[in-house]
Amino acid sequence: MRSVRIAATALATAALALPLAAAPATAAPSDHEGTRHSSAKFDRLRDAAPKGFYVGTAVAGGGHHLEQDYPDPFTHDKPYRKLLGQQFSSVSPENQMKWEFIHPERDRYEFGAADAIVDFAKRNKQVVRGHTLLWHSQNPAWLEEGDFTKEELRSILREHITTVVGRYAGKIQQWDVANEIFDEQGNLRTQENIWIRELGPGIIADAFRWAHKADPKAKLFFNDYGVEDVNAKSDAYYRLTQDLLKQGVPVHGFSVQAHLSLRYGFPTSLEQNLRRFDKLGLETAVTELDVRMDLPEDGRPTEAQLKQQADYYQQALSACLAVDDCNSFTIWGFTDKYSWVPVFFQGEGSATVMTEDFERKPSFYALLSTLKDAKKDGWKKDWRKDRRRH
Known part of the structure; x- marks a missing residue:
């Protein structure tokens, strides 16, 4: 087998080994202080959640952040990192585990940034969602522009999945194995996705098999946007999942990204859609929720917009x-300070639950109160019964 040189990013690892800095006055005390406060400013989403229910956020870094006028958020913004540890029981690397960052050259991996996130999660008693293994976007040039035979491409994907999933075996709760493999009409991305285009649809099942072999305990997911409702795209995932399960392929979950906008109505069949995958025996998840809006000229959302959000x-x-x-x-991120939305959606923004100064929006308190109600009412049993009556 070709030797693989694994390089670690010393800067990231060193920075994250430092103690967390003191938070600003509006932030909660350290998770390790064990002190309870009556003030609402010390409420934490992770504490409000029912037992066994994980509340997560994307960990800012890589991607569009490299083009901004601030240093890497995760390694340099200590107040941000403090809130990341206090508020959430699950973390997802926003970009740090995608191919172009973790496998920048054919024979070289860069694990430093991903290692730092996994280590941070362990210290803060968080689980990790791995994101992502097979995708048509954010692949390195050496892969997309390389002249490989089908056998070589298959070997490259298998080696990547085995190496990356294997490195974090026992440390990743869920993996987004196949990401965004269908278009809006429910057709496989046979042109955009190098793996499906060159190796055929069967490579999807192989990716799940290889990931499961590398870490039998991790839950393996399909993940996509635009599949919140029952529609052509989510129908395609439903049919494919049924087929793979019949073949004994280790597919464990289906997740909706839920990048929403106030321009459009809320996906009202979301619960129905999740429930039909649940009936197949799968776990389900919401993995990348944000709610963007068209901002007024002064850049500040109105009270009505914040209420709707x-x-x-x-x-x-x-x-x-x-x-x-x-x-x-x-x-998908908890502060507008590092949100991807304004970069990709001109004129839209304010998509997260906190402002750039970490002030909590009504959306934060909406999540908090909903989690508290679910926890108080028994969640798994009584809360769901009550919801169905309504």
Whole structure:
């Protein structure tokens, strides 16, 4: 086998080995202080959540962040990192485990940034969602522009999955194995996705098999945007999942990204959609929730916009809580300071639950109160019964 040189990013590892800095006055005390406060400013999402229900966020870094006028958020912004540890029981690398960052050259891996996130999660008693193994986007040039035979490409993917999943075996709760493999009409991305285009649809099942062999304990997911409702795209995943399960392929979950916008109505069949995958025996999850909006000229959302945004967040969380094995709920970043939305959606923003100064929006409190209600009412049994009556 070709020797693989694994390089670690010393800067990232060293920075994250330092103690967390003191938080600003509006932040909660360290998780390790063990002190309870009556003030709402010390409320934490992870504490409000029912037992066994994970509330997560993306860990900012890589991707569009490299083009901004600030240093890497995760390694340099200590107040941000402190809130990351306090508020959430699950973390997802926003970009740090994608191919272009973790496998920048054919014979070289860069594990430093991903290692640092996994180590951070362990110290803060968090689980990790691995993101992602097979995708059509954010692949390195050496892969997309290389002149490989089908056998070589298959070997490259198998080696990558085996190496990356194997490195974090026992440390990753869920993996997004196949990401965004269908278009809006429910057709496989046979042109955009190098793996499907060159190796055929059967490579999807192989990716799940290889990931399962590398870490038998990790839950393996399909993940996509635009599949919140029952529609052509989610129907395609439903049919494919049924087929793979019949073949004995280790598919364990289906997740909706839920990048929502106030321009459009809330996906009202979200709960119904999650429930049909649940009936197949799969776990389900909301993995990348944010709710963007068209901002007024002054860049500040109106009270009406913030109220509607909070309603969308609350509805998404309630839908997940109402489905038996929807146990993981992740927002795609918790502060507008590092949100991807303004970079990719001109004129839209304010998509997260906190401002750039970490002030909590109504959406934060909507999540908090919904989690508290679910926990108080018994979640797994009584809370769901009550929801179905309504």
